[in-house]
Amino acid sequence: MIRPADETDADAITSVLLASRAAAMPYLPRLYDDEQTGAFITHVVLAQCRVWVAESCQTGEVVGFAALGDDLPEHLYLCPDVQRQGVGTQLLDEARAASPAGLTLRVFTRNTAARAFYERHGFDQLDENDGSRNEENEPDMTYKWSGRG
Secondary structure (H helix, E strand, C coil), X not given: CEEECCHHHHHHHHHHHHHXXXXXXXXXXXXXXXXXXXXXXXXXHHHHCEEEEEECCCCCCEEEEEEEECCEEEEEEECHHHXXXXXXXXXXXXXXXXXXXXXXXXXXXXXXHHHHHHHHCCXXXXXXECCCCCCXXXXXXXXXXXXCC
């Protein structure tokens, strides 16, 4: 089930973010501790973005989230055990519905699973960067979905 997030979801969203990044991108440097990450989710992501959470139909537990700022998906993360079950697609569909004219996002170059996900969903690669535009200093790529119509 997908629903809009609120401030009571901050801890669950933080847990999803930390678990997903650790599983999918173990090569990334850990720049912030759990408390700092939680503060970022509460005071930046939830305060400045449209955020949706995916809840497990069985347990009601938050298993994924997407955050959209303007036409830029800031975050789309899933618990590792729910990947490849359509949850990411449902969250992406929410972001696309909220921004039907198109979306632009960045993905770390080494995150081949995320790149394949976005390419499967109609995103085209626009550029590559050496990592100088992100705080992890990790090479990344810009992708764009041109929207409906």
